[in-house]
Amino acid sequence: MSLPAGLAVAAATLALDQALKAWASSGAMPENGYAPIAELGGLGLGATLVYNPGIVFGMVLPEADSRLLVIVLAAAIASVVLVRMVRSRRILLNVARGAVVGGAASNIIDRARVGAVVDYLVVHTGPQVRFVFNLADVAIIAGALLLFAAAAAYALLPGKPA
Template identity: 45%
Template sequence: MLFNLLTVVVAVVLDQLVKAVVVATMPLGSAIEVLPFLALFHARNTGIAFSMFAGLGDVGLSLLAAAVLAVVLFLWIKTPASRRLTHFGLAIIVGGAIGNLIDRTRLGYVVDYVYFHTPAFDFAVFNLADAFISVGAVIILLDEFVLVGAGRGRTAGRQGD
């Protein structure tokens, strides 16, 4: 449990630290090309992931984010302690959600800065908290459907032998 709480704290601190550096060193709307397909681009997201639900307003988005966070925390509590990979995935999701919720309640928007692009395709601008949430979801799916699911299949196969 201590490792999971430490993971949440580290995720929040890293997220807020990077956002503070972006805000302090880059004017809004400015970009720094890192690679031909990757740039740092200082943006403000008034929606949630990929600017969805921008029309809900600050209070509505904060309440929605808090509700989602409450559901994730409930799932985290209900997940058996033996599912360490799932717990890690949930911890980085919670850390990312808290990081974005801090921005939303403090600033009224979320600071975004990672911009993937090609000449033919522009991906939404996002931040480290969004990456934590996405990677955490992938980790949970991997644990549930590949690692634990494969174990269930082997167990069921042995019972039929």
């Protein structure tokens, strides 16, 4: 039961993120521009189209030739998480693993297909501070945080070795 749940989350994350990337790339969003979605105090959410050759949230890689290294590293991490998902019977952990695998797979597809990750969401706290990302990035971070929280909770259980 837990493996199908994890695989369903991975497939849904991959499909939805790729659909949003295709929509953003079709001209629906301004390239390197900003279309506001919501503002709350000094925090704004908007849409944009950015081809990010770097890593998460628009961080730039040290060299342009590191694309293959990033693909291999992301694929290795996603593979390890997928193997852990196959071996686990914990549904919540497999849902978190599915989010990581689906997000990583979507970003790997972008890097292999267009040489960069397609980002389409922007959060800003002012005119200069902004973070550009996509659903895959959100899934990877949310899944990883859930896995870290579960590991911390497990470590704190009474009777477990330190």
